[in-house]
Structure formats: C-alpha cells, structure tokens
Amino acid sequence: MNVIFYIASIIAILATIMVITGRNAIHSLLFLIVSLLAIGVVFFTLGAPFMAALEVIIYAGAIMVLFVFVIMMLNLGKAYEKMEESWFSYKAWLGPGILCIILLGELIYVFTVTKGSGRQLTVISPQEVGMTLFGPYILGVELAAMLLMTGIIGAYHIGRRKQKEYHRLLQKEEEPA
Amino acid sequence: MINGADIHLLLPEIILGLAAIVVMLSIAVKRCHLFAHIFSLAAFALAFISLFLIHVNGTQVTDLFITDGYSRFFTGLIIAAAFFIAAISYPYFKTRDIHKEEYYILLILATLGAVSMVISNHFISFFLSLEVMSVSMYSLIAYLKNDSIGIEAGIKYLVMAAVSASILLFGFALIYAQTGQMELSKLQGTISAAVAKDILFIAGMALVIAGIGFKMALVPFHLWTPDIYGGAPAPVSAFVATVSKGAAFAFLLRFFHDLNGSVHNSVWIAFAVIAIASMLIGNLLALRQQNIKRILAYSSIGHLGYLMVALLAASVVGIKAAVFYLVTYFISMLSAFGIVSYLSGKDNELYDLDDYKGLFWQRPWLAALFTMVLLSLAGIPLTAGFMGKFYLLLSGIGSSLWILTIVLVVSSFVGLYYYLRVALMMFTHSELPRQKFKGGSFVPASILLALMFIFLLWIGIFPGTLLDIIQHLIPAI
Known part of the structure; x- marks a missing residue:
C-alpha cells in the first residue's frame, strides 16, 4: 500500500504542476482530472474508500466533465493562448513566484522537522461516514444545504440575462413607442 | 445527536x-419588492425577539455549536445590524x-452565516458558516451587475476569499x-507544553491568523478592502464593514479566549x-483618499486594529472592552x-468627497448626524466612540501593553x-442647486438614522446601560 500511496501522490503533484503551467485550457483540465483521480487513490490507500469513490464520482466525474464541456463550448483557441501569454509576463509572476518558493521551502522544513507518528490504518466504511454525518454533524449538513442554496441563488442572479424577446402580441404594442 | 430540548436554542x-x-x-x-423587504425586516425582528425567549447557560448544541451569553449578545448585535441594512x-x-x-434572500442567508459563525464551537461549523456568508457576499457585492465596478469588486472578493x-x-x-x-472548548486540554512549542502547530x-485576518481586513491582508467597499452597493459595503468583520472577530475572540494563553509566544507577537x-x-492610507467609501474602508482597517489591542489584553476587562467597542463601531x-x-440617487452613488x-x-440634520458619526469614529468625547476607545485604553494599560497603547493613541490622532x-x-x-442631494426622502430610513443619532449620544453620555447589558450577558464568557 505504501508504494501505491507514494506513486499516487507523485502523480497528483506532477499533474497539478502541469495544470498551473499549461497554456491550453483543455490540457490543463485533463491534467486536473488526472490529479483528482490520483488523490482518489491517495484517499483509498489511507483507508477512506468512500471518500475515494466520492472524489472520482463527484470531482473527476461530474464537476470536471462539466468544466471540460464548458471550456470546449467557449472554444477559446489560439487567440486566447496568446492573450494569456501577454498577461503572464515574467514581471507579473516573478515576485509572487519567489514568495511562493520561500513558503514551499518553509513548508518542507516544517514537515521534515516534525516527527511522523507512523500510520495506523483504520478503514472507515461508508456506513460509519453516514452515521457520523447524520448523527453528531447533522447541523453541519444543514448548513451545507444553506450554502448550496446561497450558491444557486447568487449564480442565478448574476448569470441571468435580461429578457429581450417579447411575446408577439406585446411586440406590436412596443413598436409604435 | 441533537435532541428536541436543544433545538429551541437555535431558534x-x-x-x-x-x-x-x-x-x-x-x-x-409573484415578484414584489415591498413584500420581500417587509418580510425580511419581520424575520430579522422575529429572530431578535426569539433571543429573549431562549434560556442560555453555556449549553452546547451537538459538538458544533454553543449558546452562551457571549454568543447571544453577538447574535443580537448582528441581527440588529442586518435589520438596519x-x-x-x-x-x-x-x-x-x-x-x-x-437581494433579500442573500442578505438573510449572509446573516445566517454570520450568526452561525458567532455560535460556532467547532472548526467545521465555523468554516461552513464562513462559506455561507462569503458565498452570499460574492453575489451581494456584484449585485448591481450592470455596473462594471461592482462586478470587478465581486470577482476580486471571490478570488481573495x-x-x-x-x-x-x-x-x-x-x-x-x-x-x-477541533472543538474549541476542548482544544486547550489537548495543548501540552510540547504541542504548544511544536512547529507544525x-x-x-499562522495560517489561521492569515485566514481570519483576511476576513477582518487586518493589515498584511487588507488589500481587497478599499476596492470592495468602493465597488459594492453602499448597503452591502455596510454589511462587509460591520457584520462580516464583527462575526469573524467574535470567533477569533472566542478562539483566543478558549486557548487561554496556552499558545506559543510567537503567535502573540504575530498578533x-x-x-x-x-x-x-489603516489610518495613514486614509489621509489622501477622495472617495468617502474608501476613507471608511481604511478607517475600518484601523478600527479592527484597535480591537486587536483588547484581544491581546487577554483579560476579562479586555473582552468587555472589545465587545463594547465593537458595538460603538457597528x-x-x-x-x-x-x-x-440614503443620499444616493437613481443611478449614482454620492461617494466623492466634493459631493458632500x-x-x-441643505440637509442640516443629516449633516449633523454625519458629523456626529465621524466624531464618534475619531473618538471625540460625548460620543459613543470615545467611551469605546476609553475602555480599550483601559484594558491595554491594565495588561501593560505599552507599545500597543501608544500606537493606539498616535494613530487615533x-x-x-x-x-x-x-x-x-x-x-x-457651496452655491450648488438644491437638487444635488436628491436621494433621501424615505421616512422609515430617516427614523432609523435618527435612532442611530440617539444611540451614539446615549452611549457617549450614559455608557452604563450598555455596560450593564454586557456585564449581565458576558460575566466571564
């Protein structure tokens, strides 16, 4: 299991780096799907098969496929790649990049200094997840429901286009005015 | 598991x-602006009244929430602010x-998020409620979507948040x-001296400070504030300035208090x-601004800095001073x-300083109220802001935080x-025609503004009433 864990983690990291550095939006998204699948494997090796399944079904399956379709429909193409190149001149990313590398160095230092306590693997079944979710954390589930409602209403308002087409009877009334 | 007896605590x-x-x-x-408006006002009023019906004595409702006098006070404050907005x-x-x-749905949901943040006793519930509030604020900030500045502010807030x-x-x-x-009330028991020194902890x-510091717009994380305040509709800016920051501060205060000084010194120094x-x-950047919303944005950064002094005082006096100051700030x-x-017209907002x-x-009463508000923010005697700042100084001196107290005084000047x-x-x-201040003839809003005027004076002259309420609800948190 350990070997699988490390292979999957390395794939996840590499794929995520490719997502960020890729110029073509579709390529980036495909790499993101690979990264999410790899994280699914990581969850599986850590003893959370239910989370692994959710990761594949929801993220890699539903959300990312939707993303791919939207990006394909927008059909950004070469012109967009050129535009993105002009946005990300090295002046723009140099400063934040250096800061991020410093942070990464700190993070690696923090994790190497801390002694690991060894993995005690306990497999958590979907049943246990459900019992916890709808037992002590039921109010959290309710809050998450409110969160979804907020997202839908906000997206509806921002995304709504003003209706310009009238019914043909109304159109006649509009014309003289 | 939640039971029937506890459910009324979340009324x-x-x-x-x-x-x-x-x-x-x-x-x-049926779409009806007036119905949505009146209904949401009634809901806020009802939620406020329901606070008086529940008997709280530090009861935990599942692991996630806690209802005590402290959370009750902040819940009331936030709901009252939302009513005004x-x-x-x-x-x-x-x-x-x-x-x-x-707009009203999102406002109610954002308030729900803020209120849940205040009663959170668990990282998970705090994070979920924070997201409920943030997600509604993305769309509230960009609500006037024909206005490109509003959309820009909304996207900035979305990315940063x-x-x-x-x-x-x-x-x-x-x-x-x-x-x-992850439970705040049990966190302290798990922090041994070894853990407190542990670099991972x-x-x-540090990451939690950065995350909450963003919500409170404390200085290294403040860059979004003026743009969002300037771009959002004025009532939404009011929400961002008060409810959102107040809820984050209330949680931070509880978090800090529950840790009870068992953190490493470096955390204290960072704060x-x-x-x-x-x-x-915050105060220096406000000096050269011409946009009144941006001035208020920078001023709010400064005010949250003042509040941190009371937080760092880490005493019972400090908590009460912070709560008192937060009320006057609200x-x-x-x-x-x-x-x-109130003064904004149909398509434009009155935000340029020259517009005033x-x-x-032309509007002597409104100008008098605005002057009063500014004096209170500056902390001039006889206003609420002065009493607030007085207690802050008291708590700072009481815990002998000399440098912080001196900076507080200097930046106030x-x-x-x-x-x-x-x-x-x-x-x-000015010789400009009278029609310039064309907005503002809505009676309920005028009454509420007049009430605010009375509150500012009342708390400034007789701070005892508010102090008694705080004393009663927050005896020792």
Missing part, C-alpha cells in the same frame, strides 16, 4: 433559514432596474493533526505586529454607510485629520 438561526426559503418561494408566486436597502434599490427580491478560505482550512488541518481536536496557527500595522497603515459604521446610501460640499446648508476633513467639507458653503 434565531431556524427563523432566518426559514425566512430565506419563504422569500425564495414567494418569488416563484435591510431597512436602508429599500430606498437604495427601489429605483434600480434589476430584480431586487434575490477563496484563497484565504483554503489557507484557513489548511491551518485548521495542521492544528487538528497535532491536537486531534505554530504553522497551523501584536498585525495590530500595530493595522492601526498605523453603530458608527452603519450610520455612515446608511447616510451614503455644502451638505449642512492621525485619524482625526481625515475625519475632520470630511466634516469640514460638509460645512463649506
């Missing part, structure tokens, strides 16, 4: 959640050419990894540096943004300059 949250659903369903039947929203949105009903939320989550994860505990605390930077930079900020939105030239000669500059502008005589 305000349940009322707000139901109200949001009812307004949403009412849109499906909903009231000033009606004249502001009435003449605008968009759908208005969704999403990044800061992920940082916060990573911080929580690191703390959980070291302590194995300190890194987690102190952030407090000093917020006080100085009243002042709400009235300031209330006036800005000669306000006194700097602040005086730009507050008085605005006040002076209103009293400058």
